[in-house]
Amino acid sequence: xxxxxxxxxxxxxxxxxxxxxxxxxxxxxxxxxxxxxxxxxxxxxxxxxxxxxxxxxxxxxxxxxxxxxxxxxxxxxxxxxxxxxxxxxxxxxxxxxxxxxxxxxxxxxxxxxxxxxxxxxxxxxxxxxxxxxxxxxxxxxxxxxxxxxxxxxxx
Amino acid sequence: xxxxxxxxxxxxxxxxxxxxxxxxxxxxxxxxxxxxxxxxxxxxxxxxxxxxxxxxxxxxxxxxxxxxxxxxxxxxxxxxxxxxxxxxxxxxxxxxxxxxxxx
Amino acid sequence: xxxxxxxxxxxxxxxxxxxxxxxxxxxxxxxxxxxxxxxxxxxxxxxxxxxxxxxxxxxxxxxxxxxxxxxxxxxxxxxxxxxxxxxxxxxxxxxxxxxxxxxxxxxxxxxxxxxxxxxxxxxxxxxxxxxxxxxxxxxxxxxxxxxxxxxxxxxxxxxxxxxxxxxxxxxxxxxxxxxxxxxxxxxxxxxxxxxxxxxxxxxxxxxxxxxxxxxxxxxxxxxxxxxxxxxxxxxxxxxxxxxxxxxxxxxxxxxxxxxxxxxxxxxxxxx
Amino acid sequence: xxxxxxxxxxxxxxxxxxxxxxxxxxxxxxxxxxxxxxxxxxxxxxxxxxxxxxxxxxxxxxxxxxxxxxxxxxxxxxxxxxxxxxxxxxxxxxxxxxxxxxxxxxxxxxxxxxxxxxxxxxxxxxxxxxxxxxxxxxxxxxxxxxxxxxxxxxxxxxxxxxxxxxxxxxxxxxxxxxxxxxxxxxxxxxxxxxxxxxxxxxxxxxxxxxxxxxx
Numbered sequence: 001x002x003x004x005x006x007x008x009x010x011x012x013x014x015x016x017x018x019x020x021x022x023x024x025x026x027x028x029x030x031x032x033x034x035x036x037x038x039x040x041x042x043x044x045x046x047x048x049x050x051x052x053x054x055x056x057x058x059x060x061x062x063x064x065x066x067x068x069x070x071x072x073x074x075x076x077x078x079x080x081x082x083x084x085x086x087x088x089x090x091x092x093x094x095x096x097x098x099x100x101x102x103x104x105x106x107x108x109x110x111x112x113x114x115x116x117x118x119x120x121x122x123x124x125x126x127x128x129x130x131x132x133x134x135x136x137x138x139x140x141x142x143x144x145x146x147x148x149x150x151x152x153x154x155x
Numbered sequence: 156x157x158x159x160x161x162x163x164x165x166x167x168x169x170x171x172x173x174x175x176x177x178x179x180x181x182x183x184x185x186x187x188x189x190x191x192x193x194x195x196x197x198x199x200x201x202x203x204x205x206x207x208x209x210x211x212x213x214x215x216x217x218x219x220x221x222x223x224x225x226x227x228x229x230x231x232x233x234x235x236x237x238x239x240x241x242x243x244x245x246x247x248x249x250x251x252x253x254x255x256x257x258x
Numbered sequence: 259x260x261x262x263x264x265x266x267x268x269x270x271x272x273x274x275x276x277x278x279x280x281x282x283x284x285x286x287x288x289x290x291x292x293x294x295x296x297x298x299x300x301x302x303x304x305x306x307x308x309x310x311x312x313x314x315x316x317x318x319x320x321x322x323x324x325x326x327x328x329x330x331x332x333x334x335x336x337x338x339x340x341x342x343x344x345x346x347x348x349x350x351x352x353x354x355x356x357x358x359x360x361x362x363x364x365x366x367x368x369x370x371x372x373x374x375x376x377x378x379x380x381x382x383x384x385x386x387x388x389x390x391x392x393x394x395x396x397x398x399x400x401x402x403x404x405x406x407x408x409x410x411x412x413x414x415x416x417x418x419x420x421x422x423x424x425x426x427x428x429x430x431x432x433x434x435x436x437x438x439x440x441x442x443x444x445x446x447x448x449x450x451x452x453x454x455x456x457x458x459x460x461x462x463x464x465x466x467x468x469x470x471x472x473x474x475x476x477x478x479x480x481x482x483x484x485x486x487x488x489x490x491x492x493x494x495x496x497x498x499x500x501x502x503x504x505x506x507x508x509x510x511x512x513x514x515x516x517x518x519x520x521x522x523x524x525x526x527x528x529x
Numbered sequence: 530x531x532x533x534x535x536x537x538x539x540x541x542x543x544x545x546x547x548x549x550x551x552x553x554x555x556x557x558x559x560x561x562x563x564x565x566x567x568x569x570x571x572x573x574x575x576x577x578x579x580x581x582x583x584x585x586x587x588x589x590x591x592x593x594x595x596x597x598x599x600x601x602x603x604x605x606x607x608x609x610x611x612x613x614x615x616x617x618x619x620x621x622x623x624x625x626x627x628x629x630x631x632x633x634x635x636x637x638x639x640x641x642x643x644x645x646x647x648x649x650x651x652x653x654x655x656x657x658x659x660x661x662x663x664x665x666x667x668x669x670x671x672x673x674x675x676x677x678x679x680x681x682x683x684x685x686x687x688x689x690x691x692x693x694x695x696x697x698x699x700x701x702x703x704x705x706x707x708x709x710x711x712x713x714x715x716x717x718x719x720x721x722x723x724x725x726x727x728x729x730x731x732x733x734x735x736x737x738x739x740x741x742x743x744x
Contacts, residue, residue: 036200041217069294071287071671073451073529077221077475079297099219100185108213113230114170120221120298122183149672151450151476151529153493153639153662158388161305178306180386194385222478223303287671382647418561425558425565428598430591432584433642433719435705439599440712441676449662449674488647497581498645503572508565 040103046130049095049102050139055132058139061086066094066131066144072123075148081118086135089115098127106132123148162255164239171233171257173204173212175226175241183218199224202243206233233257291451295527304396304473304525307480311397314390320370329365331358331398342402343522346511348413355419357510359484360502362394381501383479392471392480399471399524406521407467409514416511419504423512426505427457436494438509442466452529463513464520472526480525483510556596574646581644594710606709614706617699617717620724625698625731626689632733633667633740635726636660642721656721658701658730663712666733667740676712684735685742697731 040052050056067081082092092115093106104121115133123129126147133140158178165172177199184196198218204211211230233239235257242252315326331341332349346357352364359381366377383389411420430437441449442457455462471482481489487506488498499505558565570585590609593601601609619625638657643650660666663676666683687693700707702717702724716722722730733739 036215041215069297070290071294071451073291073294074476076478077298079225079294096219100183101217101219103217104219105217106215107228110210110212112232113211113228116229118225118227120225122181122219122221147671149451150637150639150661151672152452153449153659158306158310161309174301176301176303176306178303178310182385186385197386221475223306225301225303227301283671418564421559421561422565422568425562425595426569428557428595429566429569429587430594431587433721434714435591435719436714437595437599443599444676447674447676449676450672451674454676492643492645492648495642495644496584497573497577498647499572500574504568505572508568 037106040106041101043103044101046095046097046102050132053093053103053106053132055134055139058132058141061133061140061142064131064133064140064142066129066142067118068129068144068146070145071147071149073149073151075123075125077120078123078146078148079118079120080129080146081116082131082133083116084131084133084135084140086115086133086140088136089133090137091132091134092117093132094119094121095130095132096121096123096127097130098125099123102130157249157251160241160251160253162239162241162253164233164255164257166233166235166257170229170231171206171237171239172229173227173239173241173255175204177202177224177226177241177243179222179224179243179245181216181218181220181222181224185218197245197247199243199245202226202241204228205240205242206230206237211239287451298475298527302473302525302527304471304480304527307393307396307471307473308400308525310388311393311395314394315397320366320372322369322371324369324371326362326365326369326394328369329362331361331365338398338401340402340405340408342399342524343405344402344408346409346416346419346507346514348415355413355415355507355511357483357502357507358395358398359391359482360507362391362398363502378501382482382485385478389479392482395482396471396480396525399522402522403524404521406519407464407514407517409511409518411511411515419508419511420515421512422505423508423510426509427512432495434495436496438490457513458516460516460519463516467513467517468520468522469524469526469528471524472528474528476529554598557598577644584644590705590709590715597710599710599712601709609709610706613703613709613715613718614699616715617702617706618724619698620728625694625728626735627725627728627730627732629729629732629736629739629741631726632729632731635722635730636666636733637670658716658722658726660730668744669740680734681741683741684737684739687735689735689737694731694735697734698727701727701730 037052040049043049043052050058063086064084067083068079072078080094082094089109091106091108094104095102096104105119107117109115123146126145128143128145131142160178161176163174179199180197181199182194182197184193186194188194196218198220199216202214202216212228214226216224237257238254239257240252240254242250244250318325328335331338332344332347333339333341342358345361346355348355349361356364363374363377366372367374380387380389381391383392411417427438438457441454445456447454455466457463457466470486471480473480484501484506487509488501492498556562573585590613593605593609635658638655639659639662641650641654641656661670661673663674665673665679665681668681701722703715704711704713705715714721717724717727734741736742
């Protein structure tokens with residue numbers, strides 16, 4: 001498995017590229033986009049978070065997928081992904097029901113960017129993970145439970 | 156301004172896939188240090204990826220994105236040799252920008 | 259008589275049946291864990307440490323304003339390829355068996371002019387406080403990726419170190435009666451859901467040693483072999499041995515000798 | 530009937546492989562064992578509390594198990610077992626079945642008792658039995674280890690006779706009273722668990738209402 005990883009790194013998708021922009025700061029982040037949605041990230045429950053995101057009560061959709069393992073060996077790093085075949089997706093987000101604040105991350109997708117994103121999140125305990133998607137101006141949702149286990153020597 | 160990111164960008168059949176690893180503590184603000192004092196929250200709030208002048212992804216993070224964040228996504232367009240630029244900004248006002256050439 | 263043995267039989271059958279369902283459940287858990295580990299493997303944050311380590315290796319630092327490029331890790335000055343896979347090793351200039359970390363610290367002192375205290379002050383990272391040693395060792399380790407571990411321990415001092423490591427491996431003490439061997443002396447066991455290699459065999463020791471240094475997701479940083487073994491002793495509820503202590507280098511020599519021939523896959527990523 | 534014979538055959542194989550494993554092998558460290566003991570002891574800071582140093586001392590059982598790579602000859606093993614059996618103490622109440630709910634908590638806790646400068650436990654932190662690190666117990670806990678045998682349905686299979694209760698208590702108190710050089714800690718001997726805490730673990734194993742037996 002690790003060998004595979006090295007191969008991917010070294011050959012698969014091309015040589016690993018790293019470049020340090022000496023003059024970092026020339027391009028500033030957050031360019032001309034709406035400010036960080038504090039209300040949504042500060043909200044605690046699922047319902048409050050959805051409200052703060054203007055999503056109300058989204059319909060469950062079979063066309064939205066939450067990807068991730070059924071079991072995470074450690075809650076500090078849990079690989080999760082969101083994908084959907086729905087049309088005209090402008091936003092996707094990842095919510096973790098039992099975290100202190102449900103919203104983990106949200107992504108604005110300009111035209112041409114696929115509604116298929118992978119990242120890694122922290123989970124305080126076993127919880128449902130929700131993928132929220134905005135398609136044609138309407139919100140849709142899907143869920144998956146990920147179990148967080150105790151590992152190692154236990155201390 | 157943090158440590159450099161590691162960005163991989165590869166184009167296949169007209170679709171560019173970006174995989175980025177970002178060096179950042181992503182401190183939740185919930186953890187206590189050995190002395191029992193709460194360690195203040197410190198995390199990336201916004202991240203953007205651009206192809207030339209065009210934004211291809213704009214992300215907002217909360218503190219429950221993992222330490223040393225990983226992000227993978229795909230967009231139509233881009234060609235071998237084009238530059239992809241990824242920038243982030245955190246809640247302390249720190250920021251960083253790195254770039255990669257599409258393979 | 260017949261009744262009794264029938265009852266005994268029924269108990270056995272019941273037990274066997276429950277073992278069967280346990281195995282099915284176990285294999286499903288194993289599949290999901292494999293999925294978890296695979297998802298992490300593409301995008302190992304240790305790569306960030308490797309890049310940083312390379313920068314530190316080349317940077318002129320310390321009172322002598324020198325880089326580490328002339329550091330001799332056992333393959334000659336500046337030769338990094340395969341160096342990690344061939345350590346620990348006896349060094350004539352110090353008359354000591356040294357592991358990658360003690361040798362690196364030696365170079366920081368002799369080439370760059372740092373004191374021992376300065377060089378080892380941040381030998382492991384804390385949240386918000388990076389460790390140069392973690393980054394440098396990740397970089398040095400990666401230069402042995404794909405190469406075979408080669409610690410035959412033929413020099414008398416190396417052979418002695420390996421034997422002393424074997425002694426420490428089996429040495430029990432503390433309020434839990436632990437030794438390394440208790441968790442790492444048998445085939446096919448796990449602690450919670452983590453597989454434990456049998457470190458007394460080439461396969462088991464190889465499986466364990468080939469992926470270090472490794473990014474530990476539970477710790478949010480790369481652990482070096484010194485950190486790994488010192489923490490094993492902490493988990494055994496012993497006090498911590500000192501950084502770079504001979505007992506740690508002895509264990510490393512024993513394990514690397516046993517693992518010799520295994521191909522390195524580093525940096526790794528683990529729970 | 531045939532099955533019974535087959536099973537008996539299996540047991541014989543297991544037994545003979547055990548005695549085979551007991552064949553004399555060189556003690557770990559060989560001629561460097563004394564040097565190794567010295568460098569080991571010299572590896573620790575001088576300024577730590579005395580109690581930390583005590584944790585590095587070995588009693589006869591520890592020393593013998595090390596010398597024989599956890600596999601002492603049967604005769605020596607029997608001597609160790611006898612000596613360990615003599616250490617077992619019982620709670621003042623004489624009651625060996627405690628509260629399974631308390632036992633369930635102790636079985637899951639793997640922290641407590643860490644010392645040192647890097648990551649010690651806060652003083653007074655509960656020291657758990659950490660049973661799940663090595664054993665399967667309640668069905669709902671999927672993250673269990675396999676260093677020890679599965680103890681699922683322990684009471685359901687073995688019953689709750691006074692003999693079984695005493696056996697479970699004795700085994701947790703001092704595992705080496707039954708199998709010299711087993712991997713299991715001697716929880717009672719070292720005072721890691723109090724006699725009362727051990728009775729809770731016994732109840733977790735044996736009480737019909739405990740999730741170990743119920744599910």
